Amino acid sequence: MKPRYLTKSRFKLALECPTKLYYDGKSEYANQKIEDTFLLSLAEGGFQVGELAKCYFPGGYEIETLDYDEALRQTNELLKQDHVIIYEAAVRFENLFIRADILIKNKKKIELIEVKAKSYHTSKDGFYNKNGSIAAAWQPYLYDVAFQKHVVRSAFPNQSVSAYLMMADKKAKCPTDGLNQKFKVVTNDNGRKGVVVSKALTTNDLKEEILIQVNVDECCDIIYQAGFETDDDVISFSDYVNQLADCYMKDIKIISPPSNTCGGCEYSATEQERKDGLKSGFIECWKECLGWMDEDFLVPTVFEIWNFRNKNVYIQAGCIKMADIYEEDIVPKSDNKPGLSASERR
Numbered sequence: 001m002k003p004r005y006l007t008k009s010r011f012k013l014a015l016e017c018p019t020k021l022y023y024d025g026k027s028e029y030a031n032q033k034i035e036d037t038f039l040l041s042l043a044e045g046g047f048q049v050g051e052l053a054k055c056y057f058p059g060g061y062e063i064e065t066l067d068y069d070e071a072l073r074q075t076n077e078l079l080k081q082d083h084v085i086i087y088e089a090a091v092r093f094e095n096l097f098i099r100a101d102i103l104i105k106n107k108k109k110i111e112l113i114e115v116k117a118k119s120y121h122t123s124k125d126g127f128y129n130k131n132g133s134i135a136a137a138w139q140p141y142l143y144d145v146a147f148q149k150h151v152v153r154s155a156f157p158n159q160s161v162s163a164y165l166m167m168a169d170k171k172a173k174c175p176t177d178g179l180n181q182k183f184k185v186v187t188n189d190n191g192r193k194g195v196v197v198s199k200a201l202t203t204n205d206l207k208e209e210i211l212i213q214v215n216v217d218e219c220c221d222i223i224y225q226a227g228f229e230t231d232d233d234v235i236s237f238s239d240y241v242n243q244l245a246d247c248y249m250k251d252i253k254i255i256s257p258p259s260n261t262c263g264g265c266e267y268s269a270t271e272q273e274r275k276d277g278l279k280s281g282f283i284e285c286w287k288e289c290l291g292w293m294d295e296d297f298l299v300p301t302v303f304e305i306w307n308f309r310n311k312n313v314y315i316q317a318g319c320i321k322m323a324d325i326y327e328e329d330i331v332p333k334s335d336n337k338p339g340l341s342a343s344e345r346r
């Protein structure tokens with residue numbers, strides 16, 4: 001049986017909603033993200049950027065196997081060297097497991113580079129809000145890299161670990177035409193996607209780097225210091241991660257109260273999927289939390305009110321069905337423009 005480790009993608013899932021960890025990977029539950037073609041095309045862009053990033057750090061070793069133990073064995077063998085570059089390095093600490101896009105070891109220093117198919121401008125894009133907290137738009141990327149750094153420094157406590165994001169540099173100009181066509185996304189016999197780099201790739205293609213490496217150690221420290229809010233407490237980053245890992249390992253469902261996130265939850269099933277025998281995590285969650293019966297799911301809810309920003313407040317107050325909302329809650333206001341205003345349309 002595959003070990004049940006908390007990986008970076010599962011940590012990301014748990015940040016959206018910890019209950020999702022329970023449904024993850026279970027084929028009896030419908031999952032709307034599996035077939036999402038937009039996400040699939042984004043992933044393809046990610047493969048290409050990842051492969052280009054490796055070209056900027058030549059001479060590394062790629063860990064190709066998907067087997068956890070074998071990947072760890074190969075990585076640890078390579079890490080016996082003083083200087084080494086590893087692509088897709090596998091690192092485990094207790095029940096936490098990551099594959100680092102690029103890991104560079106120089107004696108006592110480890111650089112951990114997470115490659116993202118996202119663009120970044122050194123002077124216009126900031127990671128922080130005015131109060132010094134991490135800006136919402138950057139949270140998924142920075143929590144991901146903070147998780148990886150936590151795993152690497154826990155696994156190698158005698159090394160100093162620095163973390164970086166590597167992204168498309170908005171200021172850079174692509175040195176040659178058709179560079180992306182030299183990184184072809186292919187699917188192997190096992191259905192696994194990868195990138196084949198064309199033999200036509202030249203030194204000119206790589207002369208001016210179009211990806212930028214940004215140090216995010218300070219962001220990681222802010223994330224570690226902030227910890228996580230639970231119902232009645234704030235717990236440290238490492239305690240929270242350990243709690244998630246423990247629940248995932250034991251297959252314990254972490255119950256989360258209904259929230260705005262439920263509206264876009266991928267673990268909901270269409271009527272057809274339910275007829276085909278698939279379970280709906282969404283229905284399970286709401287039955288457990290709200291005591292709803294099958295007929296409760298037939299009536300319209302706040303999720304169907306277009307552009308209703310106070311949704312979460314109403315959900316938390318238990319006003320979830322449309323019948324619980326009054327016209328004055330939505331406050332229709334005219335915007336003095338022809339036609340209905342946004343609030344009038346609601």
Ligand code: SF4
Binds near residue numbers: 020
């Ligand atoms: S339905 Fe809501 S509580 Fe349940 S997994 Fe989805 S987001 Fe989490």
